[in-house]
Every structure is written in C-alpha cells, then in structure tokens.
Amino acid sequence: MTDQTVYLALGANLGNRREQIEQGIAALSEQGVCITNRSSWFETEPVQVENQPWFLNLVVRGETTLDPHELLSTCQRIEKNLGRVPSVRFGPRHLDIDILLYGEQCIESELLTIPHPRMAQRRFVLVPLLEIAPELTDPKHNQRYADMLSRLDEGKKVLRSLINES
Template structure:
C-alpha cells in the first residue's frame, strides 16, 4: 500500500497544554511518520465559549494506515492523554482531527474527510498554511488533494 500524506490538527486547552501537544506527537510517531510541524498558536475557543484558550497546531504525516484506522488510533491516544467527551466543543487535554488524507474523500457518520469545518477555522488554516506550498491559496491546495 502506498503511503498517504495526511494533515492533522492538534489542540489542547487543559493542564499543561504544550506538554499535551508534545505527548500527542510522541504517540503519533509510534504509529506513523510525522514529516512536518507548524508553530503552536494560542487561540480563543470556538463553539462552547466558557473555557480556556487553546494551543493549536497542524502536523503532516505519511502513513500506510487507512483513515478509519488512523481515527481509531487517534481516539486511543486522546483517551490515554485524559480526553473526556462531556461537552460538545468543550475543554480537552488533547484533540486530534484528520483534516485531509491524500486525495481520499470519506463521508461516514464518525469520519468526514476533508474535515467539513476546516475552512471556517482560522486556528486550522493559519498553521496549515505554514506546511503547504507558499505559492498556493488554500483553495488551490485543496483542489490538488
């Protein structure tokens, strides 16, 4: 199976946020190759506003896993790092979202690729722009995916 390039969004707003991002990347490296990392950005919460600021970043990975298997592994990592899903868009130790996965489109109840709200989220787009070709707009880039 050919390795696919995927972009992931990582976010944390509980505890030692930077440490949770580092731990998540360390865990992700155990299952796939991390090939690029953006800077870390501090951002205001979206949706549920009654919570602390987030640290967000985007990473690029190369993987032989399927999108579904990646999601399964990322949910295990989130659980291992103390993520509790009590409030939609609520506080979390770590959040790992698959933004894109090569040219693959997935439309399943538990997984949508490309991420359906990524174009609305500055906390995703700004770090993502660090990792893609500087001569392209997001729109041009997504058409190539």
C-alpha cells in the same frame, strides 16, 4: 497500502497543553504516523463554548500506511490515553486530534468525513496548515485553502505563540 500524506490538527486547553500535544505527536509517531513537518504553536480563542481557557494548537504533516478509519481509531485512542473524556461538544479538553486531510481522498462515512467538514471555517486550523503547506488545495472543492482563509471574517483570534522561541 502505500504511504499517504496526512494533515492532522492537534489542540489542548486543559492541563499542560504543550506537553500533552507533544505526547500526542510522539504517540502518533509510535503508532504508524511518520511526522514530516509541523507548524508553529498558535494560541487561539475558544469557538462555540467561549467560557473556557484558550487553546494551544498546531498542525502536523505526516506519512502513514494506516487506512483512514485505522488512523481515526489511532487518534481517538491517543486522545483517550492522554486524558480526554467525553464532555460538552466544543468544550475544554486535554487533547484533540483531528484528521484534516488524507492524501487527495474525499471520504464521507458515518464515522469520518475528510476533508474535515469544518476546517474551511476555522482560522485556528487554516493558519497553521498554510504555514506548512501554503499551496494546499481542498480535494473536494478544488479551492486553495489560502483563498478560503482570505474570505473568512477576522473572527476569533489566532496568535502565534511565544513558546515558539523556546
């Protein structure tokens, strides 16, 4: 299989958030995803389940020969190895890795939907994604993500983190 460009969102709101995300990125690199770019760090308000700590988030771009389902398995294994346990949906977590895009592919299977089904409604995904890929277009709807972001209500806060300076 040839290399595919992938975009992944990583977030955490428990423990040492930055360290866990960095470990997740390192594990992705060790397991077949060559990271080629990454966004700044963003502090974001929790969504759905509001009584929990704020999240630290970023988006990475990578190249991989893993097929989409292998990539999903890899992401889930890394999450588990770094302390994620099944809990409340949208609840607190040590590490979350979401596959946003896999090349230009549109996938709808029992286990995986690409593009990520809720990314167009999530400022905490679109803001860092557009920082590293401002012209990116949704392959399913043929709309620019920048246009999708401009149509979103302000909603939850997405703040560029001061840890970008360190």
